[in-house]
Amino acid sequence: xxxxxxxxxxxxxxxxxxxxxxxxxxxxxxxxxxxxxxxxxxxxxxxxxxxxxxxxxxxxxxxxxxxxxxxxxxxxxxxxxxxxxxxxxxxxxxxxxxxxxxxxxxxxxxxxxxxxxxxxxxxx
Numbered sequence: 001x002x003x004x005x006x007x008x009x010x011x012x013x014x015x016x017x018x019x020x021x022x023x024x025x026x027x028x029x030x031x032x033x034x035x036x037x038x039x040x041x042x043x044x045x046x047x048x049x050x051x052x053x054x055x056x057x058x059x060x061x062x063x064x065x066x067x068x069x070x071x072x073x074x075x076x077x078x079x080x081x082x083x084x085x086x087x088x089x090x091x092x093x094x095x096x097x098x099x100x101x102x103x104x105x106x107x108x109x110x111x112x113x114x115x116x117x118x119x120x121x122x123x124x
Contacts, residue, residue: 002010
């Protein structure tokens with residue numbers, strides 16, 4: 001028969017064996033996790049480089065288009081300024097003489113009406 005010390009040693013050794021087995025399983029799973037993570041990062045890196053290159057090209061093209069749009073906007077602003085000046089000149093050129101002509105025609109019409117003899121009797 002086993003003595004109490006031997007039984008305690010056997011229980012302790014069995015506990016250590018179980019603990020080591022659990023730790024080995026945890027380490028194996030952790031190693032698998034790290035392997036999968038490494039693969040995922042590697043695949044992401046392989047896909048990320050072309051994506052960043054495409055994005056860089058897109059940003060460069062967008063900047064080029066914005067420069068063109070800025071030039072167009074500048075030209076539109078200049079054209080609208082010219083149109084406003086032309087409108088002001090047209091208004092000045094036409095409204096002054098037009099007012100004078102309408103005033104003259106009104107005065108002539110009033111003078112002609114004033115010279116006509118007035119009829120006092122109405123016809124029925």
